[in-house]
Amino acid sequence: MTTTNLTSFRIERWTTASVVAVCLCVAAIVALAIAPAVLGAGAVDRLTALFIYIVLAAMWNALAGYGGLVSIGQQLFFGLGAYFTIRIANLGVDPFIAMAFGAIVTTVIAYPVGRFMLKLKGGEFAIGMWVLAELAHLLVNLDTLIQGETGTSLISLNAYDIGLRRNLIYWLALATMAGLLSALFFLLRSRTGAAIQAIRDSEEAAASLGVDAIRTKRLIFVIAAGGIAAAGALWLASAISFQPKTYFSVQWTAYMIFMVLVGGIGKFEGAILGAILFFLIETWFAAAGVWYLIGLGAVALIFSLVLPKGLWGYFADRTGLRLLPVGYVVRE
Amino acid sequence: MAETAGPILLEAKGVAKRFGALQVLSGVNFTMSQGEAVGIVGPNGAGKTTFLSVLSGAHAASEGRIAFFGKDITAIPAMQRCHMGLVRTHQVPRPFSGMTVFENVHVAAVHNGGRGREAAYQATLEALDLCGMLAIANRQADTIGLLDRKRLELARALAADPKLLLLDEIGGGLTESEAEELVQTISKLTARGISVIWIEHIVHVLLKIARRLICMDAGRIIADGDPQAVMSHPEVVKAYLGGSPE
Ligand SMILES: Nc1ncnc2c1ncn2[C@@H]1O[C@H](COP(=O)(O)OP(=O)(O)OP(=O)(O)O)[C@@H](O)[C@H]1O
Ligand SMILES: [Mg+2]
Numbered sequence: 001m002t003t004t005n006l007t008s009f010r011i012e013r014w015t016t017a018s019v020v021a022v023c024l025c026v027a028a029i030v031a032l033a034i035a036p037a038v039l040g041a042g043a044v045d046r047l048t049a050l051f052i053y054i055v056l057a058a059m060w061n062a063l064a065g066y067g068g069l070v071s072i073g074q075q076l077f078f079g080l081g082a083y084f085t086i087r088i089a090n091l092g093v094d095p096f097i098a099m100a101f102g103a104i105v106t107t108v109i110a111y112p113v114g115r116f117m118l119k120l121k122g123g124e125f126a127i128g129m130w131v132l133a134e135l136a137h138l139l140v141n142l143d144t145l146i147q148g149e150t151g152t153s154l155i156s157l158n159a160y161d162i163g164l165r166r167n168l169i170y171w172l173a174l175a176t177m178a179g180l181l182s183a184l185f186f187l188l189r190s191r192t193g194a195a196i197q198a199i200r201d202s203e204e205a206a207a208s209l210g211v212d213a214i215r216t217k218r219l220i221f222v223i224a225a226g227g228i229a230a231a232g233a234l235w236l237a238s239a240i241s242f243q244p245k246t247y248f249s250v251q252w253t254a255y256m257i258f259m260v261l262v263g264g265i266g267k268f269e270g271a272i273l274g275a276i277l278f279f280l281i282e283t284w285f286a287a288a289g290v291w292y293l294i295g296l297g298a299v300a301l302i303f304s305l306v307l308p309k310g311l312w313g314y315f316a317d318r319t320g321l322r323l324l325p326v327g328y329v330v331r332e
Numbered sequence: 333m334a335e336t337a338g339p340i341l342l343e344a345k346g347v348a349k350r351f352g353a354l355q356v357l358s359g360v361n362f363t364m365s366q367g368e369a370v371g372i373v374g375p376n377g378a379g380k381t382t383f384l385s386v387l388s389g390a391h392a393a394s395e396g397r398i399a400f401f402g403k404d405i406t407a408i409p410a411m412q413r414c415h416m417g418l419v420r421t422h423q424v425p426r427p428f429s430g431m432t433v434f435e436n437v438h439v440a441a442v443h444n445g446g447r448g449r450e451a452a453y454q455a456t457l458e459a460l461d462l463c464g465m466l467a468i469a470n471r472q473a474d475t476i477g478l479l480d481r482k483r484l485e486l487a488r489a490l491a492a493d494p495k496l497l498l499l500d501e502i503g504g505g506l507t508e509s510e511a512e513e514l515v516q517t518i519s520k521l522t523a524r525g526i527s528v529i530w531i532e533h534i535v536h537v538l539l540k541i542a543r544r545l546i547c548m549d550a551g552r553i554i555a556d557g558d559p560q561a562v563m564s565h566p567e568v569v570k571a572y573l574g575g576s577p578e
Contacts, residue, residue, distance in 0.1 A: 006454065006457045006458060006461060009457055009466070011434075011453050191442045191443070194431075194435065194438060194439045194442065195439065195443065197428065197430055197431055197435075198428045198431070198436075198439045200428075200430065201427070201428035201429050201430050201431065202426040202427075202428060204390055204410075204426065205422065205426035205427075205428065205488075206428070206439070207389075207390075207409070207410045207411045207414075208388055208389075208390060208410050208411075208414060208419070208420055208422075209414055209419070209439060209440040209443060209444070209488055209489075209492050210411055210414035210415050210440065210443040210444045210492055211411060211439065211443050212411050213411070266430060327431070327432065327435055328432070328434055328435055328438060329432075329434075329470055330434050330457075330466070330469040330470055
């Protein structure tokens, strides 16, 4: 066996396309940050929703697409993020600060939840998370502040001027999205990111190669929970009203799954693309009511049958294009 | 028992393994020294793979103790045993199928030996080179064939910086020249001072590396020592009746 001169090999992580893509992303975020100056109130609200969708999709993709931890109970953290925001705001804390704490408290709670739930495997974990979300829903209903299914509102937001409030929530959502996406991107590119994917593909092999599977799974679980909790708090701020059954609805996870499957599971770009597609479909067809939901279901079904790697997966396979690469390519 | 050369590397005492009511290993005693290369043979279902799994920590021993470099590792998880240098391959390859060949090996390189980024790249490339996999480094692991998957098992284990390498049938299905290449690769490793335990049904390949042979049957070590003596041991001959070592 000949030993090749290894110095002629280099490891490529960034490509020209990906550098351009990152620059474009930064430019887009800057443009979005100044956009409220020219956009109408309706557009600002819609874009806020888009940012939240992107966070939800990216977090579910991190958990299931990269970590292999398929959960259908992520509404648990969405609901808790909103609930704790209400609870903390009720103490007289500024609503925006309450949102931050709502997300933080939920993230802290996610740690013991993860410790326990990650003992379950596959389908048991997926369903177990849903059961837990239902349980949390019932518990939140017991809180007299929430008034059962009647719900309550983040009334202290009314102290802010309506126009300023709309823009603040928009910027907060934009910053949360940008912050979480970059954090996730760099995490997935790191040694831990490689470990996460290895565990997804074979936990036993990963452990036999020195990967701390338990610690890594807990980490990705807590990150996904925290991101979704922040999304829940943001959703509450833009919707103002809090009804437990809306926030703890499995529909949220269904949307996350839809966005990730259509965009491309396990692809960083896929989740973002999926969220944008979902947003467009919703913008154009939501008025169709039940038919809109049936349409969503049909689209998801068609994708899983025809394009199992999602739109981005298909496109990337065809073109070899990598815009936000987390992997490694050997070049000679 | 073969005469031991260097200091003791691994010691298993009274190791037993049960899966429910199924007794797969019973009273296995085994000691090897640093720098040794030991072959394991035995009929199908003898418990060879299970023994490796108990050594590597993939399965906990039901009874008995295991020491590595003099430290009791019986209760230590697989991940830490790997960090200590006890690294295995899998008989049925377990590639990280969503990652490329390079990324598969890189996972092992960055999680062992406290390497920095460049050192990890270098270790990955070296392991790929040693296993003849550089040409397919960018292939997705779920698109490579069985032989390459076995090579990938070896490359990953090498990148994990082993002191004792546990090999489980990495040579099955190879042509004569491929087997010869594999032997060359393994002898490079032993020359570097890496100790080896190698399970293989193809005895003549095994004997190019192993100076000591163990035969397992029905969860026990039935013979241990000089390869020729082990292969002609009456119990070994009996164990192989009906089957054949080749
Ligand atoms: N995880 C498990 N659960 C239950 N039984 C198992 C498990 N792993 C192995 N066994 C059983 O233990 C026995 C020994 O299996 P093992 O794989 O160790 O044999 P082996 O000597 O490696 O055989 P082969 O040469 O076919 O690889 C077999 O009867 C097998 O069915
Ligand atoms: Mg076996």
